[in-house]
Amino acid sequence: MIQGQAQPPKRRADILVQRLAQYIREGVLKRGEKLPTEVDIASQEGFSRSVVREALLRLQAAGLVETRRSVGTFVIDMPPPQELRLGPESITTLEDVLHLLELRISLEVDAAGLAASNRSNADLADIRQALLAMKEPDSKKPGIAIQADFQFHLRIARASGNQYMFDIMKHLGTKMIPRTQMNSAYASNEERLAYLEMVHHEHDSIFAGIAMQSPDSARAAMFLHLNNSRERLRRTRMAKTTTLQSPPEA
Template identity: 50%
Template sequence: MSENHTSTASTPSAPRKKHRNLAQGVVADISEQIQNEILKPGDKLPTESEIMRIQGVSRTVVREAISHMQAAKLVETRHGIGTFVLEPPPAQAFGIDPDTVITMRDVLAILELRISLETEAAYLAASRRNEQQLQELRAALDALLNHTPEDGDAISPDVHFHLLIAQTSGNRYFYDILHQLGTNIIPRSRINAAKMTHDDPAAYLERVNHEHEDIFNAILREDPEAARAAMRTHLSNSRERLRRIQESNEIKSSSDNTRQ
């Protein structure tokens, strides 16, 4: 009795799983033909009957597969005519919506991404820089060093310096990615870092500027390894400062909850 009951209970789910896998197999096969340009935009897919014969599946499976491909905008069906391959959508530009970077954990995650990118950008900048680029970096660094807390916006000179390094790397993709990350996310989140860690603003800026000087001097010497290390130190220190802020906030939140 027990065996019969188990068999009966499991029977309805098995065909559904098989059916779904078969449809996915048809989608994968046709998608691969589209990617390999065996089927090109504007080409008409074989008829349902032909796909059934080629794939060895039922009409229901074929229709489910076509439905999936329609949803993915790989194909479109023109009633009474057939199903046709669509033009691929334009490639999406890299982007991170600043509105999705909400918590301190989000900010830390973005900073970790910057560490991986900017250390290599600094390495390449030290390897490839020319005299004009070096002069531009020197001017950007001077703007940072001459900035005081009373001057207001301390972010723009910082961002400009980092973007120039990315530009000097000779790889435009470093610049494209860091342009968005640097101007839209990290600066807005770091603007009160000194205040939140109870640091003296002048002392905070002095430490940060010393880190920038180390990066520049390594690029000046055309020392790629030193440039990479200096950039990693600088961004890792920023990460540590933000991590301390996060821990402080969590302790405060926990204390407030306890008192309640």
């Protein structure tokens, strides 16, 4: 085991917490296993007993270990957390996209507000480029339109300055875009064009709020867009359900 370095007490405790947590994650310290005594840990890891005591208290607060009076400290015997099932491969139905839209509302409304506050001129140019790409003639092709739509939202997340927001959006990929489930929802070309015109107008409003560096306007426009998308998708689901339940014509 690696010996402790000369560090301020708080920093030494941080290092030991990280090290012991890693031992637990990697199975060096197994679930249900009793930890060495404070004296032994101090000797093995090269820290003082006060640092060891502080580290164990933090691990206990984090739910990784428990201390039993007069017995010792044990790694908590609990199953490892399951991997989060959230990715493009799990978004396969209209219902999945609808649930994802509800998640996106809570995430992207704040991302738009942060983008309005934090965006650089380069960020704004990138967002504008994606916005214009959605209006190009080629964007009428479903695959190109979906990619441009995704890039618009992804670049807003990047402009927010919050890496976690950006990483989540990037991980979800193009399947988070409702029109992946909407392409067959319109009976006529006129209906589809009206839908696209409405979406373009909503995107323009989001961009305007970010360009003006108005967090309130950007948040309001993003909420309106995603909420409208949710309602459009709900109507599509209802129409499909009605069609499936309708009796065949004689």
